[in-house]
Amino acid sequence: MANNSYVPFHLPSIGEEEIAAVEKVLRSGWLTTGPVTMEFEKEFANYTGCKHALAVNSGTSALQLALDAIGLKHDDEVLVPTYTFTATAEVVTYFGAKPVLCDSVPGGFNIDPEDASRRLTSKTKAIIPVHLGGEPCDMAAIRSLAVRHNLHVIEDAAHALPASFGGKRVGAISELTAFSFYATKTITTGEGGMLTTDDDAHAERAVRMRLHGIGKDAWKRYSRTGSWKYEVLDAGYKFNLPDILAAVGREQLLKSDKFYQQRRALAERYLSKLAQLEELELPPLGPVGSQHAWHLFIIRIRPDQLGIDRDAFIEQLKEAGIGTSVHFIPLHRHPFYQERYGVGPEAFPRADNAYLRAVSIPIFPSLSDVEQNTVVESIKQVISKNRKNKSVTYDTSKPNAVRC
Numbered sequence: 001m002a003n004n005s006y007v008p009f010h011l012p013s014i015g016e017e018e019i020a021a022v023e024k025v026l027r028s029g030w031l032t033t034g035p036v037t038m039e040f041e042k043e044f045a046n047y048t049g050c051k052h053a054l055a056v057n058s059g060t061s062a063l064q065l066a067l068d069a070i071g072l073k074h075d076d077e078v079l080v081p082t083y084t085f086t087a088t089a090e091v092v093t094y095f096g097a098k099p100v101l102c103d104s105v106p107g108g109f110n111i112d113p114e115d116a117s118r119r120l121t122s123k124t125k126a127i128i129p130v131h132l133g134g135e136p137c138d139m140a141a142i143r144s145l146a147v148r149h150n151l152h153v154i155e156d157a158a159h160a161l162p163a164s165f166g167g168k169r170v171g172a173i174s175e176l177t178a179f180s181f182y183a184t185k186t187i188t189t190g191e192g193g194m195l196t197t198d199d200d201a202h203a204e205r206a207v208r209m210r211l212h213g214i215g216k217d218a219w220k221r222y223s224r225t226g227s228w229k230y231e232v233l234d235a236g237y238k239f240n241l242p243d244i245l246a247a248v249g250r251e252q253l254l255k256s257d258k259f260y261q262q263r264r265a266l267a268e269r270y271l272s273k274l275a276q277l278e279e280l281e282l283p284p285l286g287p288v289g290s291q292h293a294w295h296l297f298i299i300r301i302r303p304d305q306l307g308i309d310r311d312a313f314i315e316q317l318k319e320a321g322i323g324t325s326v327h328f329i330p331l332h333r334h335p336f337y338q339e340r341y342g343v344g345p346e347a348f349p350r351a352d353n354a355y356l357r358a359v360s361i362p363i364f365p366s367l368s369d370v371e372q373n374t375v376v377e378s379i380k381q382v383i384s385k386n387r388k389n390k391s392v393t394y395d396t397s398k399p400n401a402v403r404c
Helices: 015-029 035-048 059-069 087-093 113-118 137-147 200-209 218-222 243-254 256-274 310-319 335-341 349-355 369-386
Strands: 054-056 077-081 099-102 124-127 152-156 174-182 193-197 297-301 359-360
Touching: 015 243, 035 054, 035 243, 054 059, 054 200, 054 297, 059 087, 059 152, 059 174, 059 193, 059 200, 077 087, 087 099, 099 335, 113 137, 124 137, 137 152, 193 200, 243 256, 256 297, 256 369, 297 349, 310 359, 310 369, 349 359
Parallel strands: 077 099, 077 124, 124 152, 152 174
Antiparallel strands: 054 193, 174 193, 297 359
């Protein structure tokens, strides 16, 4: 199955518009946070339907500012999914608080509100649902849990632009929402993020804290309209997004809907072409009335029907020239969380089961039909080679192969 060609797991969609925008900033003489970043914030707020959008240097920084805004304190607890990247939980530890890991919903990846409710204590202050892969969480159930127990809701929307739930875009649903513009995300600035909120006090606090705790409009102090005088009001952070990266973000945001339509079309083709494979479990589509952002397309193998495990499945796809990844290794499997919080797989059976079977396959706007067909046919060949029931075969010579 060796293949000299290679279909990458991801490629960013950067065009001449982004290059020209960066050049314009470089020629302007203003490189750090400034007017371009301010415009990016306004445009992002308008796009998501929120009141305030605050640009920062990463999605992790956006989460940290959100926790700062709610006044998280030492020994507080925050409910987080174990099925996520470490950033979701690590920011909780920055405050001396405890991330309380929660299992996934049955048959899926996102946090299970019922499991989260069983892990509540008198110290629980917030919950951070993660829209994994762009699939919206059940925000109605999470909101209900939060209201009953007086919890803050901070959405980790690193994968979720432009997902929606209940007719609202993610970013305009909860008290605070954190987005990521990392290189692999649905829109990118290379490194960067955004915090959204409708709460004026939260926004004012985040603006101050993202730039050393200096008073409002600190970025203007070297401009014609600014002043050299400034006041440090808090011990803040260095989280501001420079205009060079914001310029890329503005152009990417203009293409966000197009990128989404392209990813959605790819997802629909995968769903159609892979549906016949009983050895695979396809990604959940999300709650009724929601819109999946399709940042990731995560298939899960059924090892009881194959003679190989997930790792061997990935290796055989690699040999066939297909780039893949795994999103994510659950937090309870990492030494830090095991040693500090005494967690293990037995406490998170659904998340652990999903992880052991999960493979993320390529889905990005510039993925061609030919490349996608190659991915599909390679998956079918790996399954055909390794399925336990050898009497079931596929005609892999045809682009739209069917069981025969």
